[in-house]
Amino acid sequence: MSRLLDPKIVMSIKSLQLAAKMVVDGFMNGINKSTIKGPGMEFSQYRSYQPGDDLRSLDWKMFARSDRYYIRESEVETNISVRFLVDASASMNHEDNGYKKSTYAAYLTASLAYLANLQADATGLYVLQNGGLFSLVPRQNTQHLNRLFYQLENLNPAGKFTEPVNYKELFAGNGKRELLVFVTDFYEENGEIMALLDKLSTLKHEIIVFHLIGKNELELDFAGYTTLEDLETGQTIQINAVQAQKTYKQTLNERLTYIKTQLLNRNIFYRLISMDQPLDLALRDFLNQRTKGF
Numbered sequence: 001m002s003r004l005l006d007p008k009i010v011m012s013i014k015s016l017q018l019a020a021k022m023v024v025d026g027f028m029n030g031i032n033k034s035t036i037k038g039p040g041m042e043f044s045q046y047r048s049y050q051p052g053d054d055l056r057s058l059d060w061k062m063f064a065r066s067d068r069y070y071i072r073e074s075e076v077e078t079n080i081s082v083r084f085l086v087d088a089s090a091s092m093n094h095e096d097n098g099y100k101k102s103t104y105a106a107y108l109t110a111s112l113a114y115l116a117n118l119q120a121d122a123t124g125l126y127v128l129q130n131g132g133l134f135s136l137v138p139r140q141n142t143q144h145l146n147r148l149f150y151q152l153e154n155l156n157p158a159g160k161f162t163e164p165v166n167y168k169e170l171f172a173g174n175g176k177r178e179l180l181v182f183v184t185d186f187y188e189e190n191g192e193i194m195a196l197l198d199k200l201s202t203l204k205h206e207i208i209v210f211h212l213i214g215k216n217e218l219e220l221d222f223a224g225y226t227t228l229e230d231l232e233t234g235q236t237i238q239i240n241a242v243q244a245q246k247t248y249k250q251t252l253n254e255r256l257t258y259i260k261t262q263l264l265n266r267n268i269f270y271r272l273i274s275m276d277q278p279l280d281l282a283l284r285d286f287l288n289q290r291t292k293g294f
Contacts (some may be wrong), residue, residue: 007107007279008035008097011122016153020111020159045110082179082181083124086127091185095209105155105212107279109152110152113145113149115287116286119181121140125152127151129156131160132162134151138178155192161193179206179208185211207268209263209269211259213274218252219249271285
């Protein structure tokens with residue numbers, strides 16, 4: 001089943017809604033259902049039994065009365081709002097494995113939103129790009145989820161990270177604890193991403209950061225002399241990848257360790273995701289934090 005979660009296969013599906021459904025269905029078939037159902041659930045409704053349903057959910061009293069098999073469905077007692085923050089600054093145009101970071105981010109976020117919707121959680125989308133902020137406030141219905149998919153399908157990374165003057169809508173909420181899921185490549189010039197997370201953490205929300213990185217970035221996989229361009233400033237440098245590799249990897253490891261340490265100190269869940277990795281890792285993290293935090 002993990003083959004179906006391979007990003008290249010997933011991203012060959014042009015419909016984001018269909019791709020998200022395929023990813024979540026594949027993921028759900030590969031895990032124990034007790035990850036989602038259990039204590040903290042309450043009865044919601046009956047539905048007809050379908051082949052493959054867990055026989056432990058059959059209601060035998062209903063069978064005795066109607067001579068038909070029915071499944072008792074449950075729902076979470078307290079549903080929450082999940083707000084997805086997606087970095088769409090120009091650095092998300094970085095390409096590896098045949099697709100851009102922004103494309104991986106879109107399919108990842110769509111899959112997480114589809115899973116959250118199955119949990120009956122309200123989902124919202126905030127796109128940080130070109131100094132500004134696009135907002136789609138959390139709601140829980142199919143039409144709203146389709147609007148979220150549409151915005152993700154039309155991600156067009158540009159400019160620099162969002163300016164603090166536009167953060168107001170990120171801090172607005174209904175007063176209840178929320179789950180914030182931030183998908184970013186963590187490219188920052190002056191600590192602006194860390195500063196945003198600092199402010200968000202003061203709201204006492206549960207925060208998950210998925211840090212996207214290309215495999216070619218991890219390994220400095222550029223043969224010979226190569227001109228590298230900063231996608232946000234336009235600056236270029238020429239390097240010999242072979243000679244620079246050792247120094248580069250040491251510097252990168254120091255940077256990644258710093259980010260992870262800083263976020264853990266703020267009680268923010270952090271996961272580094274290479275763009276060649278399947279999507280189920282993030283889905284599992286999401287469910288674990290969803291269960292843990294609420």
